[in-house]
Amino acid sequence: MKKAPLYSRSRQRAGAPMPTTDTAAAARPSTATPSPTTSEPAAPAPLAQRPSRWGAFVARHRMLVASCAAVALLLAGGVAGRALIAPPIQLTQKDIDAAVRHSLEKEPLPSAYAKAHAAVRPSVVRVVGLDDENEEPPKPGDDPRQHTRSTGTGVVIVDNGTILTNLHVVVGSKRIKVTFADGHESDASMVGAQPENDLAVLRAKSIPDDLVAATMRGTGDLMPGDEVIAIGFPFGIGPSTSAGVISGLKRSFRAPEGERLTNLIQFDAAANPGNSGGPLITMDGAVVGIVTAILNPGEQGTFIGIGFAVPIENAAAAVGLPPF
Template identity: 45%
Template sequence: MKKTTNKSSIRTPARLFILVCAVAGLAFYPQPALADRDSRRTPVVSAIEAVSPAVVNISTEQIVRESINPFGGFRNDFFSEFDDFFKDMFPTRERTRQTLGSGVIIDKDGYILTNAHVITQASKITVAMPGSDEIEATVVGADPNIDLAILKIETGSPLPVPAIGRSDDLMIGETVIAIGNPFGLEHTVTTGVLSALNRSIQGGDGRVYNNFMQIDASINPGNSGGPLVNLDGEIIGINTAIYARAQGIGFAIPIDRAMRAVQELLESGEVKRAWLGLQVQDLTPRLAKQFGYSGSRGALVSDVIAGGPADNAGLKPGDIITRVNDQPTHTAHDFTNKVTGLLAGERANLTVFSNGRDKVVTVTAEALPLDTAEDIARQWLGVEVREVSDEAVKTFRLAARDGVVVTAVRTGSLAHQTGIRQGDVIRQLGGIEIRAMRDFHKAVVLAAERASVLIVIQRGRTIYYTNIGTSN
């Protein structure tokens, strides 16, 4: 019988030998050296490493009360018309709504800077540090007009504090880094460039915010309150996501402005309002011709408060403001929006047509002169007021306990032209609710700068709403 040989059994040792040689060869073959980590540590990486330990995640709980509509199953135009009429009769229920945001530590003792809208109406606020448990926080102060708030946490040990930069020497086009927690995704980083300065934007609540930085790094929900960082690892702004329609762009509050507000929030829990001390009205073609102005848009200065910032800067009635901080100003409302929210000490560069030529006037905003508010009320509005006391209730037979009561009205004044009379109670002025004299002082100084404001008057048990201003 012929003997056969199994070829596979012969090939196996050969294959093993080849494999062993190949592995041995790889061991001696020169491999590319692993990339040096330091060579990949760009300025962006270094900046992130410097600031990230101080960035926190903020979560809030809000108790929301809502009506239970028994007609909810019949959604058509017929039943919808009755919703507002019956809503006070519907039963209510409470539910908890959670929101997310970011913040940055600004003091080793636990003070955290964030956006005011992040913690608005929160019943509970918790802060999560990188790699640590959640800590309940308290609100030190908040101001929705500039969208900033200060929180405080207790940790028992010093916290990391990043370097605070400057925002008065920013360069359009320089690289910026946004750090935050968008959609709850911890420590997310986006990069971009500084696109523009001194932007005015309108938030979802209709409030106008001024002097914002515009960047092309995306700022998403949850990013609000986080830091905007430069390549030196310094904080140059506080990110905000209040502009819901932003696509591929973001906005931030300049750090110089934020830190001025921080000082006031820490001292008093609020940011003191500032004013320019002038009143403007819309420019009509007739008025433009009267003042020798060939343009058709601008805000006409109708009054200047003696001794106020505008008066000190040399502005006078008849001047036409055409630009604010180099941004076109088309109407009185436009001007008001651009200067609303100025802090004491901040400057507004106004391009003004005066005496047949254009010039730039710099007005430095000052703290509201609440001690002269009653003089302004007499000069601008033409009224004298006092607290709603027991004596006032008896004298004027008042039905209201909140507000200020009008004790005198000057004939021919704005108040007189509007129909306000002695014994009326001012409940609201320019969007500010009036409960006591301090509220009225603040409201009347701010309102005196506007062309027209809404005033809410209570006469007996009847409430009246009317506009008052130079347009009356």
């Protein structure tokens, strides 16, 4: 049986010495047919590498993998951003109190008395009763003795120029002069009276364009100790504001040569001649009474800490307004 011819895998280098005849003969069988070509057969191709399981998964699910990667990047960005942002400071009550104190020191708030004054001041008027139609009212700053009889205070309760004051301020006067908060002056006439409460209702003949009526409230919830202010023209000086508290309710008082007044509000805000007819005001800026008298056993007739006001319910009845 013939053997398959064998070929060397190594290529002979050019210029190498040819083998001797004997050696060539020994290496080549005598019966073998010479190779038709002298070129060496090509080396077998290397085996292809098998793809990994992860690579196969990625290849099959490209969109899913891309989406997961995008979500992971977003989450990582959020975590990094949160790490860069400082956590909010937890404020304590002490911090809040300190901030409020600092704000108040920088811009102090107006007092409750100032707010009450501002609410009613546009409605307060100076009232002067004159004995002669040609007489001129005393000017502010004149001798205080000129004001003890003729000067009082009033408060606008209807924006058509209706004013409440004390009857004793204007009774017997031949001319009544009122001066509004903006300086506007006008003659006025008495259109109503309630002697049992020492009240008079005036109507101004001309009024400012922006006249404001005061807010009124009932006295049913007043209690001793409640803070109040009184606004008026004591001795013609004003408008002047004084502060105090409600001292008592349902008091009675008889003025010299006057009727006995009942159901009065007693207060200790300073009041003097010229305050008569002015408003008694609570801290919410509402009128609860009309200042009508002060108690002084001496002859001076000045304030010693006891003042009286007619409740606004009585005053409203004098005008014909419904009770509160």
